[in-house]
Amino acid sequence: MTRVFSGVKPTGHLTLGNYLGAMRQWAEVDQYRSDALFSVVDLHALTVDHDPARTRRLSRQAATLLLASGLDPRLCTVFVQSHVDEHARLSYVLECVATDGEMRRMIQYREKEARERARGRGVRLSLLTYPVLMAADILAYGADEVPVGDDQKQHVELTRDLAVRFNQRYGHTFVVPRATAPKVAARVMNLQDPTSKMGKSEDSGPGIVYLLDEPDVVRRKVMRAVTDSGHEVVYDREGRPGVANLLEILAACTDGNPESLAAVHQSYGSLKKDTAEAVIEVLRPVRDRHRELCADPGYVEEVLRHGAEKARAMARPTVDTAYRAIGLLPPVTEAEPALNAAR
Numbered sequence: 231m232t233r234v235f236s237g238v239k240p241t242g243h244l245t246l247g248n249y250l251g252a253m254r255q256w257a258e259v260d261q262y263r264s265d266a267l268f269s270v271v272d273l274h275a276l277t278v279d280h281d282p283a284r285t286r287r288l289s290r291q292a293a294t295l296l297l298a299s300g301l302d303p304r305l306c307t308v309f310v311q312s313h314v315d316e317h318a319r320l321s322y323v324l325e326c327v328a329t330d331g332e333m334r335r336m337i338q339y340r341e342k343e344a345r346e347r348a349r350g351r352g353v354r355l356s357l358l359t360y361p362v363l364m365a366a367d368i369l370a371y372g373a374d375e376v377p378v379g380d381d382q383k384q385h386v387e388l389t390r391d392l393a394v395r396f397n398q399r400y401g402h403t404f405v406v407p408r409a410t411a412p413k414v415a416a417r418v419m420n421l422q423d424p425t426s427k428m429g430k431s432e433d434s435g436p437g438i439v440y441l442l443d444e445p446d447v448v449r450r451k452v453m454r455a456v457t458d459s460g461h462e463v464v465y466d467r468e469g470r471p472g473v474a475n476l477l478e479i480l481a482a483c484t485d486g487n488p489e490s491l492a493a494v495h496q497s498y499g500s501l502k503k504d505t506a507e508a509v510i511e512v513l514r515p516v517r518d519r520h521r522e523l524c525a526d527p528g529y530v531e532e533v534l535r536h537g538a539e540k541a542r543a544m545a546r547p548t549v550d551t552a553y554r555a556i557g558l559l560p561p562v563t564e565a566e567p568a569l570n571a572a573r
């Protein structure tokens with residue numbers, strides 16, 4: 231069966247963009263058709279200035295929201311990255327295969343590096359090596375497919391390069407994965423700035439709908455979305471990005487298509503009203519389930535404990551193989567007494 235791996239980074243509250251762009255596809259499609267792992271990749275949250283208590287809170291919340299969005303631990307593996315040592319173990323070995331030039335060419339690194347420097351902060355070394363850890367996340371599990379947004383494609387390309395290079399140098403060890411774009415996904419843009427993605431890491435803004443926003447808050451944010459000059463509702467991504475974003479959100483929430491939805495709306499006001507209500511309805515079951523899960527923290531902990539155990543068992547053999555292949559001396563274990571005696 232196809233193996234799928236993806237991760238969410240606990241650097242901010244999860245948004246409607248995360249849900250419509252990724253999580254919904256994981257829950258509705260991927261967990262049924264594949265052997266899938268979904269990880270809260272908390273080690274990745276430490277690459278820029280962070281608050282330890284907040285990171286811990288966001289990790290728990292992200293795990294809870296993955297389950298609230300419909301991931302079923304009987305169908306897929308949900309776990310927290312730092313609970314499984316194999317990620318860090320493999321990352322080091324891959325650092326011995328990657329080059330510094332390759333790392334410095336990563337677009338996301340260049341952007342974040344510039345941002346950190348502009349704020350007068352040092353750049354953590356882990357920000358540079360981040361894509362290698364991400365490669366380890368993927369390669370440790372022999373994932374065939376990695377569903378990610380456009381901004382992560384370059385990192386998956388790098389993962390492929392590292393896998394191929396390692397296999398050529400040290401013998402076949404890794405499955406070479408590919409990035410996939412979710413079929414039903416919407417690319418949700420910021421409601422106040424429809425040319426940039428609705429990301430979770432930005433400071434809380436009126437243009438971002440969070441999965442746990444109350445209905446009233448969702449309504450207010452959508453009603454205040456920036457629209458374009460003009461009055462007619464037309465679907466034109468380039469010329470009318472604000473209206474196009476609302477149409478795409480509405481389409482994603484109602485299983486419709488943006489062009490025909492444009493035709494049935496006479497004004498921006500009615501489009502916003504329908505979009506707000508559609509978003510509220512889509513988020514309602516997620517919010518309800520999240521509330522139930524929060525009332526039963528023992529359940530979430532048990533899912534994560536079991537998930538980490540399953541993940542560890544899947545990753546361990548591959549990482550062991552990589553250690554042997556690259557020339558590390560296998561440790562002598564008690565399970566091999568005959569071998570010891572023979573020496």
Ligand code: TRP
Nearest residue numbers: 235236237239271274364367376
């Ligand atoms: N880098 C991804 C992001 O910022 C998160 C991530 C980490 C990831 N490891 C991964 C995604 C492995 C897919 C597979 O969104």
